[in-house]
Amino acid sequence: MTGWFDGTASVGTVPPDATMILGHRFVAAPTAQPDPVPAPGFTSRQLRDVMGQFATGVTVVTMPGEDGPSAVTVNSFTSLSLDPALAMVCLRTRSRSATDLRAAARFAVNILGAGQAELCRLFASSDRPSGHQAFARVPHRIGRTGAPLLDGTVGHVECLLESQVPVGDHTIFVGAVLAIEAGSADGPLVFHGGKYFTT
Numbered sequence: 446m447t448g449w450f451d452g453t454a455s456v457g458t459v460p461p462d463a464t465m466i467l468g469h470r471f472v473a474a475p476t477a478q479p480d481p482v483p484a485p486g487f488t489s490r491q492l493r494d495v496m497g498q499f500a501t502g503v504t505v506v507t508m509p510g511e512d513g514p515s516a517v518t519v520n521s522f523t524s525l526s527l528d529p530a531l532a533m534v535c536l537r538t539r540s541r542s543a544t545d546l547r548a549a550a551r552f553a554v555n556i557l558g559a560g561q562a563e564l565c566r567l568f569a570s571s572d573r574p575s576g577h578q579a580f581a582r583v584p585h586r587i588g589r590t591g592a593p594l595l596d597g598t599v600g601h602v603e604c605l606l607e608s609q610v611p612v613g614d615h616t617i618f619v620g621a622v623l624a625i626e627a628g629s630a631d632g633p634l635v636f637h638g639g640k641y642f643t644t
């Protein structure tokens with residue numbers, strides 16, 4: 446029974462929602478009244494500015510495709526589980542890269558090195574070339590998943606898409622980790638407050 450013991454032995458009238466056990470009166474918990482949801486007191490710009498204070502690494506998520514591979518800059522990468530080994534990235538649901546990732550059902554997360562801010566900008570730009578053209582000047586090889594693995598990173602993770610969860614305007618893509626490798630870069634590229642740093 447959900448409720449609480451009110452500490453008294455029953456005397457007099459017992460309310461209809463009370464239960465008597467060994468002379469003690471238990472009363473059902475009142476139905477919780479939800480607090481009214483407050484309207485957000487911030488602008489989209491303020492939200493971005495505060496969220497941007499969380500320093501992250503930077504990755505380029507790559508995936509194979511029928512018209513050639515594609516890639517996008519992502520900092521929502523997280524190591525989700527060790528056993529089983531799972532990793533996740535979040536992509537705007539209505540974006541080319543989310544569509545490509547769903548179609549490919551596999552992807553690689555290339556963790557950028559300190560000297561790779563240019564790659565970060567390239568794969569974040571909306572007018573970047575697509576397919577093989579996008580990688581024409583980017584040294585890479587093709588991994589076990591068919592996704593490009595960029596040279597000079599601090600490491601990469603190759604995943605098979607395990608599940609996807611649309612949340613708000615983004616989708617969480619969870620991948621089962623198939624292969625990992627440490628890279629040759631000395632340290633990571635760090636993104637904080639809209640600027641790039643090295644460690």
Ligand SMILES: Cc1cc2nc3c(=O)[nH]c(=O)nc-3n(C[C@H](O)[C@H](O)[C@H](O)COP(=O)(O)OP(=O)(O)OC[C@H]3O[C@@H](n4cnc5c(N)ncnc54)[C@H](O)[C@@H]3O)c2cc1C
Nearest residue numbers: 517518519520521535536537540541542568569570571636
């Ligand atoms: C450091 C860093 C980290 C990033 N991390 C992430 C991340 O974790 N996840 C993520 O999804 N993106 C992230 N981005 C942004 C992403 O790299 C770029 O938006 C990239 O251009 C997306 O490519 P696309 O092919 O998926 O998008 P496209 O579908 O080609 O869209 C390209 C651009 O058009 C604009 N656009 C198109 N439609 C809309 C719309 N409906 N509403 C708003 N804007 C629209 C956006 O500016 C978008 O970037 C990051 C960028 C940087 C610099």
